[in-house]
Amino acid sequence: MNQRIANSLGLGTLALIVTSLWMVFLYVPTEADSGIVQRIFYFHVPCAWITFAAFGLAALSGAFYLWLGQQLWDDLGYAAAEIGMVFCTLVLATGSIWAKPIWGTWWTWDSRLTSTFILWLLYGGYLVLRNLADDTPQVARFAAVFGLAAVIDVPVIIISVRLWRTIHPAVLLTRSGEHGLQDPRMIATLLVSGLAFAVMFAWLLLLRFALLRTHSRVFAMRRELALLRLSSSRIAV
Amino acid sequence: MGSIAAILRKDLTLEVRGAGSTISLVVFSILVLTVLVIAFGPSPSSAETAAGTLWVALIFSGALGASRAIAAEREDGAIYALLLSPVDTGAIFAAKFAAAFIFIGVAEAAALVLVALFFGLDFSTTLLRLGAILLLGAFGFAAIGTLLAAISTRTRIGDLLLPLLVIPTFVPALIGGVKATVAVLSRAPLADVAVWLRIIIAFDILYAVAGYLLFDYVVGE
Numbered sequence: 001m002n003q004r005i006a007n008s009l010g011l012g013t014l015a016l017i018v019t020s021l022w023m024v025f026l027y028v029p030t031e032a033d034s035g036i037v038q039r040i041f042y043f044h045v046p047c048a049w050i051t052f053a054a055f056g057l058a059a060l061s062g063a064f065y066l067w068l069g070q071q072l073w074d075d076l077g078y079a080a081a082e083i084g085m086v087f088c089t090l091v092l093a094t095g096s097i098w099a100k101p102i103w104g105t106w107w108t109w110d111s112r113l114t115s116t117f118i119l120w121l122l123y124g125g126y127l128v129l130r131n132l133a134d135d136t137p138q139v140a141r142f143a144a145v146f147g148l149a150a151v152i153d154v155p156v157i158i159i160s161v162r163l164w165r166t167i168h169p170a171v172l173l174t175r176s177g178e179h180g181l182q183d184p185r186m187i188a189t190l191l192v193s194g195l196a197f198a199v200m201f202a203w204l205l206l207l208r209f210a211l212l213r214t215h216s217r218v219f220a221m222r223r224e225l226a227l228l229r230l231s232s233s234r235i236a237v
Numbered sequence: 238m239g240s241i242a243a244i245l246r247k248d249l250t251l252e253v254r255g256a257g258s259t260i261s262l263v264v265f266s267i268l269v270l271t272v273l274v275i276a277f278g279p280s281p282s283s284a285e286t287a288a289g290t291l292w293v294a295l296i297f298s299g300a301l302g303a304s305r306a307i308a309a310e311r312e313d314g315a316i317y318a319l320l321l322s323p324v325d326t327g328a329i330f331a332a333k334f335a336a337a338f339i340f341i342g343v344a345e346a347a348a349l350v351l352v353a354l355f356f357g358l359d360f361s362t363t364l365l366r367l368g369a370i371l372l373l374g375a376f377g378f379a380a381i382g383t384l385l386a387a388i389s390t391r392t393r394i395g396d397l398l399l400p401l402l403v404i405p406t407f408v409p410a411l412i413g414g415v416k417a418t419v420a421v422l423s424r425a426p427l428a429d430v431a432v433w434l435r436i437i438i439a440f441d442i443l444y445a446v447a448g449y450l451l452f453d454y455v456v457g458e
Contacts, residue, residue, distance in 0.1 A: 118408050124405075125402045128398065128401055132392050132394060132398060133392045136391055136392060145388065146385065146402060149381065149451070150406065152447060153408075156409040156436065156439060156443065157408060159436065160410075161412065163412075
């Protein structure tokens with residue numbers, strides 16, 4: 001059952017990514033101000049959406065884990081945080097590629113760049129914690145608590161960094177409340193790319209989640225086996 | 238309240254009788270200052286440099302100091318006795334948080350005096366204002382540091398893990414702190430300082446509350 005859902009999500013991802021590549025490179029008109037490089041925007045923005053969704057999901061699963069104590073939530077949080085990290089890296093990379101010709105530099109300490117980078121560091125710490133505390137039985141609770149501590153930091157980070165400095169273009173919603181995508185084809189391309197990345201996210205999440213579930217089950221079985229052996233050896237004595 | 242005071246008194250007695258955390262932290266932050274003065278050149282003058290130096294010293298001494306009070310409990314499994322005693326885990330958090338705050342605060346006070354000497358700041362109300370800002374920073378750092386130290390001291394490489402977790406979390410308070418310090422040093426009007434202070438205070442409250450609520454999940458079995 002899971003396998004069939006995973007397969008159809010995989011096929012859906014393939015079809016949608018091919019469609020969105022066609023739209024990004026052939027269908028959508030070139031943006032007048034920044035030229036051809038603007039096309040990376042259609043991958044950059046969906047990656048950012050997925051990053052936020054994934055990290056949000058990780059924190060939410062952490063909260064559910066602390067509340068209900070079921071291993072399932074921990075596995076879901078772990079899977080989401082890992083995939084979020086991949087997409088966060090992609091956001092930074094695609095943003096950097098865009099920034100070089102437009103701003104003339106690979107990196108600048110703009111507010112959104114800085115916030116995203118700090119988010120990247122936070123979840124980097126989260127994954128290091130998960131890896132290093134792997135042999136500690138409380139690792140799930142540690143990860144959940146740090147995930148919550150990180151997510152409540154996000155609004156404070158965004159506010160502080162925004163006060164600190166900002167030059168990022170406000171494409172989707174400008175100060176005057178309009179968006180910067182004049183051509184309807186641009187909006188269509190963005191939406192299709194967004195959908196493609198959302199389906200890809202769901203696919204990756206399902207695969208990783210299933211793997212972690214299996215891992216947890218094997219771990220639980222091993223522990224049960226060890227306990228059984230222990231009690232039978234006691235009976236023998 | 239009584240149990241918080243009792244645990245804190247125990248930690249401070251331990252400290253006074255020779256645990257040496259505070260001395261090490263003070264020496265450490267002096268070393269950080271020396272390194273930074275060498276790195277920036279012997280006659281740094283700008284407000285940014287002085288502010289940066291102070292906050293780097295806070296981050297480093299904080300990253301070491303935040304886990305001391307918890308690490309001491311972990312050493313001989315004394316934490317279990319503490320957890321078994323009829324004390325709320327929130328009270329344990331509050332006491333450990335207070336101890337970490339005192340350790341980091343003392344180290345920061347030493348750093349501030351030295352920065353004033355090295356950078357030729359005049360000993361006036363400016364210094365008091367800077368001290369207040371740094372204490373607000375130390376408060377936030379001690380709060381998040383104590384919560385995360387309960388995690389990091391349980392792992393194999395605790396002392397390495399703690400900075401990895403605390404420093405990115407501390408970034409908003411760091412931005413607020415550095416900016417407020419620069420504003421005070423360049424004699425900006427109070428309103429310019431207040432904007433940044435608000436961020437640090439928000440951070441402090443957020444993590445004092447979060448630490449109090451979440452500590453229970455990470456300290457026990």
